[in-house]
Amino acid sequence: MKGKFLLSPRVLGALLTLTSLPQTAWSSPNEIVVCYPGGPVGENEADTAMAAMLRVVERVGEWPADSFTSIFSARSDECRNLLDSRKPSFAIASLGLFLEQRDAHHLTPIVQPRMKGATSERYRLLIRQGQFSSLDDLKGKSVSGTVLDEPEFLEKIVFGGQINPATYFDLKPTRQAIRALRSLDKGELDAVLLNGQQYAALGSLPLKSPLEVVYTSVETPLMGMVANAQTTKAEDRERFAKALQKMCSDTDGKKLCELFGVEAFVPANAAAIEPMIKLWQKGK
């Protein structure tokens, strides 16, 4: 619980900042919905992290402290409810949630993270070497991973409409990729679906069985912050995007970015996102 201090230097500073800033279209404090479907993070931990992140964003974006608040969920159904009930101007969403909710909430991407020099990734289905030769062989087999929480996204984007993973595989969702990989290593699972960041880090794990990729998805854009294009002005979106772009070069923000393996936030690449929208619509 924060204490209340009358006219402390911090409050005075905030007041001075407030009076010197242009008015925004949205009210303050502004609530950001943060969705991390299937993520390994609890609400309490995420709230702590988001609060720290927002304080950095406020500082680098020259907003008064505590202009933003956040609400977090790692569950797809709850994320949908939050978008419906809270009607946020800004949200952090997965690609799947963005594609699903884009029309209903007029979502437009404003920044993407760049990780290991890339703003896109591929999903890969891994098996023990020599165990299976194709996706066909995996029908009815057990598949785990942290990215199984959005079945429609898996079907339409990751597997490009070839299969419906929810019925094709025996899905075993987990919040910890390392557990799934250990189980695969021990032969307790048939396959594990990894995102790009997880696949790139595989070499750091001491696994006994050599693994191989049996399926690779199309290149998918990494998703960052999205905005409701109807409730925000272009200058609001630009200002927020610029603040996020500065974040990873800020002293505190840099540590935060490093923690999540993010090198920088860059303006969203509409050309990379458009094919995803088409793929999603094609699957309807």
Add this chain to the structure above:
Amino acid sequence: MTGMMSPRLLLALGMALGGCASLPEQTVRFQGLSDCPSQTPRALLSQQGNIGPGSSTHALQCALTVARETRDPVLLGTDLPARLALHLAERSQDSQTREALANEGVRLAQQALKQGGAENGGVHYYLAANLGLAIHDHPLQAADQISTLERELQKAIQLSSTVDDGGPLRLLGMLYLKAPPWPTGIGDGDKALELLNGAVDKFPDHPLNHLFLAQALWEVEDNARMARQQWNLGLEKLNKGPWGYNRAIWNREFQTVAQELDEPAR
């Protein structure tokens, strides 16, 4: 017996972020110590077995004052000064006082390492426990400290996992439970379960061993039934054991975890 580092603290570590600010060196001044018993450092050491959750705050303040004022390398080379600071920090309602005492505990443990305490598991354990408490409300400082916490707790386990009824096992288990998971961090549910099961098996009378295992069973295994079983066992130990001033503090942690267990499965 102390059993420090609250689950709340570790929640902060769970999504620990960056920042490498050095810990502030403010010292908390105690009031009303004129009636402290005259204690030599050696006498204090000889009575350290009596210092614990049941000790009055006044007695702890008197003892810490002795440790602050002495240059006796024998006392300063033990884990007792850092343990006293931690007891007092945990009892502090005011966050600034709590942080200042925990920071002092870190300094006292670091001093003990230099004064011959490097092979004392308790020194490493209380260094980690104080450090965790000091950064509790400062997630921006926590990321850089995670590796220090891990290293100190691993060293404590290697030297003496029995300190504070399995304290090093308990805290390292929670660190692995709450730290960012692979591939970005050291978080590892399997390691957490192994350590916390070990803590419960070897030290079943400590309530926090059960409480932390309950959290791991819930968060890693989604096993609400077994988590609730451990929660109940822990609460029973808390109510029946000699936990003195810590009973009320830990009871709040039990209630926080109970709310999490009552939430719908994720």
